[in-house]
Amino acid sequence: MRNYLKQIRTxxxxxxxxxxxxxxxxxAMGAFVVLVAILFxxxxxxxxxxxxxxxxxxVWMTIMFAGLLGVGRTFHLEAEDGAFQGILMxxxxxxxxxxxxALANFVFLYIMALLVVGVFIFFFGLEVGGSFGMLTxxxxxxxxxxxxxxxxxxxxxxxxxxxxxxxxxxxxxxLAPVVIYGTGATSQFLAGRPVTEAEGSIRMLAAFALTxxxxxxxxxxxxxxx
Amino acid sequence: MSTKKILLxxxxxAMIGLVWLGVVYWMSFFWVSTxxxxxxxxxxxxxxxxxxxTSFLAFGLAALFSGMYLWLRDERLDRAAVxxxxxxxxxxxxxxxxxxxxxKIAWGTYWTxxxxxxxxxxxxxxxxxxxxxRSSTENPEKGKxxxxxxxxxxxxxxxxxxxxxxxxRSLHPAxxxxxxxxxxxxxxxxxxxxxxxxxFTVLFLGLFLLRYSLENLRSELDTRSRHASV
Numbered sequence: 001m002r003n004y005l006k007q008i009r010t011x012x013x014x015x016x017x018x019x020x021x022x023x024x025x026x027x028a029m030g031a032f033v034v035l036v037a038i039l040f041x042x043x044x045x046x047x048x049x050x051x052x053x054x055x056x057x058x059v060w061m062t063i064m065f066a067g068l069l070g071v072g073r074t075f076h077l078e079a080e081d082g083a084f085q086g087i088l089m090x091x092x093x094x095x096x097x098x099x100x101x102a103l104a105n106f107v108f109l110y111i112m113a114l115l116v117v118g119v120f121i122f123f124f125g126l127e128v129g130g131s132f133g134m135l136t137x138x139x140x141x142x143x144x145x146x147x148x149x150x151x152x153x154x155x156x157x158x159x160x161x162x163x164x165x166x167x168x169x170x171x172x173x174x175l176a177p178v179v180i181y182g183t184g185a186t187s188q189f190l191a192g193r194p195v196t197e198a199e200g201s202i203r204m205l206a207a208f209a210l211t212x213x214x215x216x217x218x219x220x221x222x223x224x225x226x
Numbered sequence: 227m228s229t230k231k232i233l234l235x236x237x238x239x240a241m242i243g244l245v246w247l248g249v250v251y252w253m254s255f256f257w258v259s260t261x262x263x264x265x266x267x268x269x270x271x272x273x274x275x276x277x278x279x280t281s282f283l284a285f286g287l288a289a290l291f292s293g294m295y296l297w298l299r300d301e302r303l304d305r306a307a308v309x310x311x312x313x314x315x316x317x318x319x320x321x322x323x324x325x326x327x328x329x330k331i332a333w334g335t336y337w338t339x340x341x342x343x344x345x346x347x348x349x350x351x352x353x354x355x356x357x358x359x360r361s362s363t364e365n366p367e368k369g370k371x372x373x374x375x376x377x378x379x380x381x382x383x384x385x386x387x388x389x390x391x392x393x394x395r396s397l398h399p400a401x402x403x404x405x406x407x408x409x410x411x412x413x414x415x416x417x418x419x420x421x422x423x424x425x426f427t428v429l430f431l432g433l434f435l436l437r438y439s440l441e442n443l444r445s446e447l448d449t450r451s452r453h454a455s456v
Contacts, residue, residue, distance in 0.1 A: 149379070156372045160362040170355040170376060173348040174383045177390035184394070204393070208386050215382060219375045222296050226368075 007092045011100035016107060018077065025073055029066045029112040036062050037119045051124040056186035059120055060179050063113045063142065064172070070109050071150035072157075072164040074101055079158060088224055098151065098220035102213070105147040113139045131189035134198070138189075141205040142182040148212035149174050155223045181205045229442040236435030243429025250422040258418040267331040270324050272418050276426035277320040278346070284314030284430060285349060288356075289381030292374035304370045305441035307377065308360065309434050311353055317430065318350045341391040348387055352380035 019025055040058055078084035087097060117135065120126040128135060149171050157166040185201040254272040261268035291307035294300075325343060326336040337343065356376045363369030 152375070152379070156359060156375065159364075159368055159372065160359060161364065162358065162362045166355070166358055166362065169351065169358060173351040173355070173387075174379060176344075176348055177383075177386040180390040180394050200393075204386075204389065211382070211386070215379055219378065222371050222375055225371070 004093070004096055007096045008100045008103070011087070011092070011097060012103050015101065015104035019104070019108060025070055025108055026111065029070050029108070030115055032066050032069055033062060033112060033116050033119055036065070037116075037123050041123065046124070051120065051126045052190045055120050055124065055126050056183045056190055059116055059186060060142070060183045062116045063109075063139070064146070064175065064179065066112050066116070067109050067143070067146050067150060068164075068168055068171075070112060071105050071147060071154050072167055074105060074151055074154045075158045084224075088226070094221035094224060095217040097224075098217045102147045102151040102216060105151055106144060109143045109147055110140060113143050126190070128190070129192065131192075131195070134195050134202075135186060135189050138182060138185045138198070138202060138205065141202065141209045142178045145178045145205070145209040145212045146171075146175060148209065148216040152216040152220055152223065155220065159223075177208050178205065181208070229439050229446070232435050232442070233439040236432050236437075236439055238432070239428055240432030240436060243425055243432045246421075246425035247429060250418065250425045253418045253421060258414050259412065261415070267328055270328045272422045274321055274324040274328060275419060276422040277317045277324065278342075279423055280426045280430045281314045281317035281321055281346075281349075283427070284310045284317060284434070285353065286381070287434075288314055288353070289377045292377035296371065296374050296378070301445065302442075304374070305438055305445070306434075307374065309437035309441060311356055311377065312437055313430050313434050315350070315353055315357070316433075317426070318346060318353070321346060322350060339391070339394070341388065341394075344391045345384070345388055349380070349384065352376065352383075356380070 044054070075084060078087065088094075114136065117126075117128070117139070121128060150167075153167060153170040154164075157163060157170060160166055181201040181204050185198040185205070188198040188201075189195075250272060254269050258269070258272075260266060288307050288311035291303050291310060295303040295307055325346075329338065330336050356373050359376055360369045360373040363372055
């Protein structure tokens, strides 16, 4: 068990270190988020709708699209110089590789998702108020579900001719519950409703995230075996 | 069972299914009484509901065979999975085209975010992904494994999608959704529906076996041509 955790930590640390040195993915996702918000500004008639009414939907869609950019790169670095074969041949269990990869994605996407909320507060004067803590929890659960399915299916789509183009086709139908419960809970927070009303959505989101994570770590071995 | 026998059984079943389907069409156009409130448009129900049932059966079988394929690695299970999935796509497409046609008349709109509609559409896309993964993977062996993973995750995701789309509806009630049918269906309508369910199921099983034997023949051809080239 101790060894297992150490293996996860090693791969996770490697991914984080590479990313924080190059900052490629974070810069690309961050720029994407801000640019999308700028375009949203012109795509929306703010005289007619208030940010609170549509922000929850826009926040979640931005997270989904930016997340797609982020997870799509999960295996690129390894694929380019054949290092992935090395990881697969090392005595690390496949599920440990999956968990480490998914957790690294989680760190990047969670930073990006918090940036999305920040951008909406900054640009559109979104009032988050006292529910900020709960909002970060809901986003964490949504991002966890996203990276679980995203990491699994990036491993699938990287091996196809279509590459990253295939990824949204594979994961968007599966992630419908994340958008539905995530948006539901977020809009209740933004409307200033008590947290207890969003409890059902939060629980479902947590159940979904855990299921997705277990499924991913179980099925990953079938995706990468050669 | 040999491929020849499966091919024969498939052809027989498909023929029976087609003739039976002809009877069902006759029944639903001429025999069954017209529903009072929805009028003639309700007759599409005898195609729509059996198509829905058959597609769910087919997708369920596809996921089951996929899971067994990953476990046992028997080529035949993969062939069965892809045959069932293809049948599922066909019948889901029938359901997704007949539904809006009826909806336009009964609900006044082609599409509502009714849970069953949304679920079917998402399911259709999940299996579109299944076929795209299969066809765009260079190594067929890998493509089979990856597609099986898509089918399994899809099947296990269905309960969540189902719950979430229902939950979404309870938040936003749609305006004029008439419940299509009560639990009690008049006798002749029930008979027509059950006949149609039978016809669609038999037709699907026939097509499934035909498709399966086609896959068998394909792999046999593949093996022979490889031997010939060596």
